[in-house]
Amino acid sequence: MITGFAIILDEEVLYVSNSNKYPSFEIVLFVEKLTSSLNPKNYWRLTDIYFEGETGKERMIIKHIVTENNQNLFYCITGDFPFISKEVSKLLDEYIEKVTANYETAEKIKEVSNHSEFSKVIKLITGYLWDKYRDPIEDEIIDLKCSDLENKIIYCGISAQGLPIISQLYDKTLLNNFHREITDENVELFTSSISAKLATIIMNTQIRAKTNIKEVHFNDLDDHCSKKIILCSPINDYSLDFIASGDFVRIKEIFKQLEENLSQEQILRNEFVGDLKPFRYLKTQLNEFLNNNF
Structure with missing residues (x-):
């Protein structure tokens, strides 16, 4: 089940679907500060954050895009998503596709982010995705081991x-x-x-x-x-x-x-x-x- 959507650019949360999820999406900002201190060339791409608390487990799936102007743009979705699922990847891809169909660049998103029309458009997109992916997304059995990787x-x-x-x-x-x-x-x-x-x-x-x-x-x-x-x-x-x-x-x-x-x-x-x-x-x-x- 999906619990929230967000769009983040550098150090600013430009859109969050529901305000009670803001603190969760805000963690992306703190993670980015850590990675920039480890990776000044900006080659690390954030993909997932996993949370676990008294209310259960939650996964944030993330598409981290570095723009031509070297800005960090994050499309984020939270939910009780399985660890591995092609359906989850499809959900994230569709979210990005529909947002960029309306706002092609990070600069455009930033420019209109304070306009009420922007929130209305993104709300229509997220509402559609919430409805489309209403059913629980099943986990998939995939062998994750990669013996070629040095630990x-x-x-x-x-x-x-x-x-x-x-x-x-x-x-x-x-x-x-x-x-x-x-x-x-x-x-x-x-x-x-x-x-x-x-x-x-x-x-x-x-x-x-x-x-x-x-x-x-x-x-x-x-x-x-x-x-x-x-x-x-x-x-x-x-x-x-x-x-x-x-x-x-x-x-x-x-x-x-x-x-x-x-x-x-x-x-x-x-x-x-x-x-x-x-x-x-x-x-x-x-x-x-x-x-x-x-």
Whole structure:
């Protein structure tokens, strides 16, 4: 079942079908700030965000278009969509097709976005799609494993209430994208930036959207056949955050095992009181586990 539609251009939500879904679509803005800090060449294309909370699971499907003027245009639809479905892809394609039939460019959409006529036109389009795809979309059995993909860990961290406790950057070559020398100081600054932006995503999802972010998927156009994934999982009052690339199925298996291992740690069952020293041993455990699995 579809729960909402949106159109986003750079840092502005130009259209949202129902105001109560605005906080969910707003997460795209925070995700884009994170990816721009990792990917200055703008080759990562956001495709999916998965949420899970007390009210259930929800998937946001996204078409991320970079315009000729290097603007980021996002067409987004939320719903209880299955993980893999050609029907979901058809829905998103039809949404884009009908919007662009009326407004050919991102500039035109931006120009008319404050006009009442724009909302009326998009409402007609979304109403048609809501009716057409009213029936639940079935999942499809597809083998997702791609043995040709190299699995690579980029970042892993543990946080509490938005405060980073452990932050580890494993792909230090990312600093080369910013023409920065790979020094301990630069790595620490870069890692802190990632931690802060991840915390912003997680906290805004919990506080404003009233749910939890579980997965964020990207295609990397600069790395042939490469897919990037962000995984987040609560462990008691803490959050385990993970950025990796490669075979999603295998990466999620590794993440689940790491999550299970860490959930046994007594320190993560205690309330965080601001002292980082008792958590230091976890960094060694993280390194050993990830080095053995990547």
